[in-house]
Amino acid sequence: MEAAGSQQDAAKQDGSGISYQVPNTLLSVQNIYKSFGSNAVLKGISLDLCKGQVLALIGGNGAGKSTLMKIIMGIYSADRGEITIAGEKVDISNPKAALAHSIYMVPQEPMLFPNMTVRENIVIGFDEGASELESRLRSVMDEIGWSLDLDRKASTLSIAEQGMVEILRGLMRNPKVLILDEPTSALTFDEVQSLLACVQELQNKGIGIIYITHRLAEVFEIGTTVAILRDGIVTTQGNVFEFTRDDLVRGLLPADASLSSGKARGAARKIDYSQDPVLKVQGFCGYGFSDISFDIYPGEIVGLAGVVGAGRTEMATTIFGMDKALGGSVLLNGQDITGRKTRQVISMGLNYVPEDRFNDGLYRIRGVAENTTSALLSSSRMGRLFLNAKEEERVSQSYVDRFRTKVTGLDQEVGGLSGGNQQKIVIGRAFSTSPKVVILDEPTRGIDAAARGDVYAVLQELRDTGVSILLISSDMEEVVELSDRALVMYQGRIVQEFERDQIVQENLTAAAFGVYQAEAKAVTE
Amino acid sequence: MGRIKNLLHARSMSSLVFLVILFLVVGLINPAFLTPSNVSACFNTSVVYTLVAVGMAFTLFIGEIDVSVGANLGLVAAVVGSMLRDGQSLGLAIIVGVVIGALIGLINAWGVAIMKAPSLIFTLGVNGVLRGIIYVYTNGAWVENLPKGFKDFSSVTAVGDLTVYYCATLVLVAVVHFLLTKTKRGRYFHAVGDNAQGATLVGLPTRSTTILAYVICGVMAAVGGIIFCSRIGFVTPASGNGYEMKAIAACVLGGISLLGGVGSVVGSAIGAVIMASISYLLVFMGFSSNYDNAITGIILIVIVVVDALLQRRAIVKNRHARLAARVSSGTEAATAAEGKDQEGGEA
Numbered sequence: 001m002e003a004a005g006s007q008q009d010a011a012k013q014d015g016s017g018i019s020y021q022v023p024n025t026l027l028s029v030q031n032i033y034k035s036f037g038s039n040a041v042l043k044g045i046s047l048d049l050c051k052g053q054v055l056a057l058i059g060g061n062g063a064g065k066s067t068l069m070k071i072i073m074g075i076y077s078a079d080r081g082e083i084t085i086a087g088e089k090v091d092i093s094n095p096k097a098a099l100a101h102s103i104y105m106v107p108q109e110p111m112l113f114p115n116m117t118v119r120e121n122i123v124i125g126f127d128e129g130a131s132e133l134e135s136r137l138r139s140v141m142d143e144i145g146w147s148l149d150l151d152r153k154a155s156t157l158s159i160a161e162q163g164m165v166e167i168l169r170g171l172m173r174n175p176k177v178l179i180l181d182e183p184t185s186a187l188t189f190d191e192v193q194s195l196l197a198c199v200q201e202l203q204n205k206g207i208g209i210i211y212i213t214h215r216l217a218e219v220f221e222i223g224t225t226v227a228i229l230r231d232g233i234v235t236t237q238g239n240v241f242e243f244t245r246d247d248l249v250r251g252l253l254p255a256d257a258s259l260s261s262g263k264a265r266g267a268a269r270k271i272d273y274s275q276d277p278v279l280k281v282q283g284f285c286g287y288g289f290s291d292i293s294f295d296i297y298p299g300e301i302v303g304l305a306g307v308v309g310a311g312r313t314e315m316a317t318t319i320f321g322m323d324k325a326l327g328g329s330v331l332l333n334g335q336d337i338t339g340r341k342t343r344q345v346i347s348m349g350l351n352y353v354p355e356d357r358f359n360d361g362l363y364r365i366r367g368v369a370e371n372t373t374s375a376l377l378s379s380s381r382m383g384r385l386f387l388n389a390k391e392e393e394r395v396s397q398s399y400v401d402r403f404r405t406k407v408t409g410l411d412q413e414v415g416g417l418s419g420g421n422q423q424k425i426v427i428g429r430a431f432s433t434s435p436k437v438v439i440l441d442e443p444t445r446g447i448d449a450a451a452r453g454d455v456y457a458v459l460q461e462l463r464d465t466g467v468s469i470l471l472i473s474s475d476m477e478e479v480v481e482l483s484d485r486a487l488v489m490y491q492g493r494i495v496q497e498f499e500r501d502q503i504v505q506e507n508l509t510a511a512a513f514g515v516y517q518a519e520a521k522a523v524t525e
Numbered sequence: 526m527g528r529i530k531n532l533l534h535a536r537s538m539s540s541l542v543f544l545v546i547l548f549l550v551v552g553l554i555n556p557a558f559l560t561p562s563n564v565s566a567c568f569n570t571s572v573v574y575t576l577v578a579v580g581m582a583f584t585l586f587i588g589e590i591d592v593s594v595g596a597n598l599g600l601v602a603a604v605v606g607s608m609l610r611d612g613q614s615l616g617l618a619i620i621v622g623v624v625i626g627a628l629i630g631l632i633n634a635w636g637v638a639i640m641k642a643p644s645l646i647f648t649l650g651v652n653g654v655l656r657g658i659i660y661v662y663t664n665g666a667w668v669e670n671l672p673k674g675f676k677d678f679s680s681v682t683a684v685g686d687l688t689v690y691y692c693a694t695l696v697l698v699a700v701v702h703f704l705l706t707k708t709k710r711g712r713y714f715h716a717v718g719d720n721a722q723g724a725t726l727v728g729l730p731t732r733s734t735t736i737l738a739y740v741i742c743g744v745m746a747a748v749g750g751i752i753f754c755s756r757i758g759f760v761t762p763a764s765g766n767g768y769e770m771k772a773i774a775a776c777v778l779g780g781i782s783l784l785g786g787v788g789s790v791v792g793s794a795i796g797a798v799i800m801a802s803i804s805y806l807l808v809f810m811g812f813s814s815n816y817d818n819a820i821t822g823i824i825l826i827v828i829v830v831v832d833a834l835l836q837r838r839a840i841v842k843n844r845h846a847r848l849a850a851r852v853s854s855g856t857e858a859a860t861a862a863e864g865k866d867q868e869g870g871e872a
Contacts, residue, residue, distance in 0.1 A: 073726075075725075075726075094725075095725055095726050095727075095728055096728040099727070099728045105726070107726065109847075111720055111722055111723030111726050111727075112720065112723060113715070113716050113719035113720050113723060113724075113786065114719060114720065114786070115715065115719050115782075115786040115787045116712075116715065116716065116719060116786075120712065124709075124712060124713075124716055124727060124729065125727040125728050125729050126709070127709070155839070158846075159846065159847055159850050160850075169727065185851060287844070287845040287848040287849055288848030288849065288851055288852065289852060290852045309851055311848070311851060311852065314848055490853075491851060491852060491853035492851055492852030492853060493852065493853060
C-alpha cells in the first residue's frame with residue numbers, strides 16, 4: 001500500500017496538471033436536472049472529465065449516480081442542462097448517439113448475449129468486415145495483455161470474464177470516455193487487482209474514465225479526481241490527493257448531519273439485555289452473505305446499514321425462507337427456523353416487509369381491507385371456508401386507526417394511496433400475523449418526509465408493544481433515528497456493531513463504505 | 526464462431542437424428558414404408574409447414590411469437606384461390622398474396638414493437654380477426670375450381686421424387702440460413718432475443734429488427750398460403766387452422782428456444798418434416814391419423830417444459846454465482862484491501 005501509494009501520488013500530480021491548466025476536457029456536464037414524477041433525482045449536476053483522468057464517482061444509494069450515467073449514455077434524457085464533448089455541445093438522445101461520440105459504459109451487471117460467442121458479443125454492431133474486426137480485436141487484446149477464448153459461449157464465462165468482455169467491447173469502439181459502473185462489485189480480490197491494472201493502462205492511453213464505486217479504498221488506489229454525489233448534487237469535487245478518507249466520508253453525509261446519536265434522542269429506552277434474545281443468528285451463510293451472527297432482544301429496533309449489494313436483503317430473504325441457506329443457524333425464541341419454508345417462518349412468528357412495495361408486497365387494485373388481511377388468509381381466524389367479512393373489517397380498521405392511515409374507506413384501492421399510506425398498509429399486514437420479529441427492508445424508500453415521520457411513529461409504537469424489529473436501511477439518518485443498536489454489512493459480512501451512543505451517521509457511513517476506523521469515532525466524540 | 530455454430534448444428538443435428546430414427550423405427554414396424562416414394566412424400570408434404578416454420582423462427586429468435594400465421598395463411602390462400610378461380614393472372618395473385626402477408630406482419634409489428642403489447646395475446650387477437658375476415662370474404666363457402674395447371678404444378682418433381690416446391694424451399698432455407706449466420710444484420714435477430722437491453726446498449730436497432738422479423742413471418746406464411754392453394758387444390762374457411770401450433774412445434778423440435786436467441790432455420794425445416802410425417806407415419810404403424818394433433822401437442826409440451834426447467838436452473842445458478850462473488854473472502858481480502866483499518870475498528 002505504501003509503495004503503491006507513492007507511485008500513485010506522482011500520477012495524480014500529473015493528472016492535476018492537466019485538469020486545471022490545459023483545456024483538455026473530454027466530457028463536461030453542466031447543470032443537469034432530472035426528475036421522475038415529483039421525485040427530483042438530479043438537482044444541477046456539473047462535472048468535468050479530462051484526458052487521462054480517472055474520475056472516481058461515489059455516493060450513497062439513490063444519490064443519482066446511475067441516473068447521471070444513464071443520461072450521459074442517452075438511456076434517459078435530462079430535463080435541463082447540457083452535455084459538451086471536447087468543447088462542443090451535443091445532444092445524446094439514445095445509446096447509439098453516445099457510442100457515436102465515443103462514450104461507452106460498462107454496466108454494473110454485464111449485458112452480454114449469453115447464447116453468442118465471446119467474439120460475436122464483442123464485434124456485434126460494427127460495420128466493418130469480419131477479418132478487419134478480428135485483427136483489430138486481436139491487437140486490442142494484445143495491447144492490454146488479455147487472453148480470452150473468443151469461441152467460448154458467453155453463458156459459460158465467470159462474472160469477471162463477462163466484465164472483461166464488456167470492457168473489450170468498449171475498447172473496440174476507441175472510446176474517449178469509458179464509464180465503469182461498480183466494476184469490482186462482483187469480482188474476487190485477484191480479479192479486482194487485474195481490473196485496476198487495466199484501468200491504469202487505459203488511463204495512460206489518455207482515455208477519460210468515470211469510475212463509480214462503493215469502495216473508498218479504490219478511490220485512493222486509482223482515482224485522479226473524485227466527485228461525491230449526495231441527493232442529486234455534487235457535494236465535493238477535486239483531486240484525490242487533496243482528500244483524506246475522513247473528508248470523503250464527510251462529503252457523503254448530509255450538510256446538516258447532526259452529531260446527535262441515539263443518546264440524544266431524549267428518554268433512552270431501557271432494553272433488558274439479560275433476557276434471552278428473541279432472534280439469534282449464528283454463523284449464518286447463504287448466497288450473497290457469509291458468516292452472519294447477531295442477536296435481537298425483545299422490544300428492540302436493530303438497524304442494519306450498508307450499501308446496495310452488501311447482502312442485507314439476501315440475508316433477510318434467506319432467513320424468511322425464500323432462498324437456500326448454506327450454513328449456520330437462525331433461532332427464533334429458541335426454535336430453529338433455519339431452512340424452513342416461508343409459510344412456517346411466518347406462523348412461527350417472523351415476518352418480512354420487502355423493499356419493493358409493488359413487486360413483492362401489495363395487491364395494487366385490491367382494497368385496503370383485503371390487503372391488510374391477505375397475510376391472514378391461511379389462518380382459521382378469517383373463517384374456514386368463507387371469508388369472515390366482519391373479522392376482516394375489524395382487523396383492517398384497527399390498523400387504519402392505529403397507524404392513522406389516510407383512506408376514504410376500507411374498500412379504497414391501494415394503488416391510489418400515497419407511498420406513505422401504502423407502506424403503512426404493508427407494515428400493518430406484516431404485524432397482523434402477530435409476529436415476534438419483523439424485518440423491514442427500506443421501509444421509507446420513495447416516501448416524502450412527512451409520511452416518513454408517520455412511519456417512524458408507527459414503528460416506535462410497535463416496538464413499545466414488545467415486537468422486535470430488524471430495520472434494513474440505506475438511509476443512515478433513519479438508522480440513527482430509530483435504532484437501539486446498529487449493525488453494518490459490507491461485502492456480505494457484518495463488519496461493525498454500534499451501541500446506541502456510537503450510532504452516528506459518520507460511523508455508519510464509514511463502516512458501510514468499508515473504511516471505519518476506531519479513531520474516526522474518537523474524533524467525532 | 527466455430528463453437529457456437531457447432532452447437533447450433535448439434536441442436537438441429539439432434540432433430541435430424543430423431544427424424545432418421547423415426548423413419549427407421551416405422552420401417553421396422555412396417556417395411557412397406559421404407560420406399561423412396563413414401564419417404565419423399567413425407568418431405569414433399571412438409572413444404573407448407575417448412576415455409577411457415579421458417580417465418581415463425583424469426584419471431585422466436587427475437588424472443589416473441591406469432592400465432593396469427595394460421596389465419597394469415599388461410600386468408601392469403603382464400604384470396605389467391607378466388608383470384609385464380611376468377612381468371613386473374615398468377616403473377617398478380619402472388620403479388621396480392623405477399624402484400625397481404627406483409628401487411629399482417631406490419632400490424633403484428635405495430636402491436637408488439639411499437640405498442641409493446643404481449644406478442645402471444647396480440648397475435649392471437651389478430652388471428653381471430655383474420656379468421657373472421659376469411660368467413661366474411663368467402664361467405665363461408667369453399668374456394669374451388671382452381672386452374673388445373675396451377676394445381677398440377679404441385680406434383681411436378683425436380684430431383685428424384687422431390688417436388689419443385691420442396692426443392693425450391695430447401696434452397697430458400699439454405700439462403701436464409703446463410704444470411705442469418707454470415708451477415709451482420711442477420712445476427713441482430715438472435716442478439717435482440719438473447720438480451721434486448723444489451724442490444725440497445727451496443728447500439729443495435731432493436732425496434733426495426735422486431736418489425737422486420739414480423740414482416741418476414743407474415744410474408745412466409747403468405748407464401749405458404751399460395752403453395753397450400755396449389756397443393757390442396759381448394760380452400761375452406763378453416764384452412765390453415767392449427768398451422769401455428771405445427772410451426773411452433775417444428776421450430777422447438779428443431780432446437781429453437783421459445784425464450785429467444787437460440788436456434789437456426791435449418792432446425793425448423795427439419796422439425797417441419799417431422800411434423801408433416803406424423804400423420805403419415807401413424808397410418809403406416811396402424812394407428813388412426815386422428816392422433817396427429819395430440820401427438821404434436823405432446824411433443825411441444827415435453828420440449829418446452831424441459832427447456833423451461835433447464836433455463837430456470839441456469840438463472841438460479843447465475844444469480845447465486847453473482848451473489849456469492851460479492852461476499853469478501855473473509856479476513857485476508859478485507860485486510861489486504863483495507864489495510865489494518867478494519868482490525869483497528871473491531872478492536
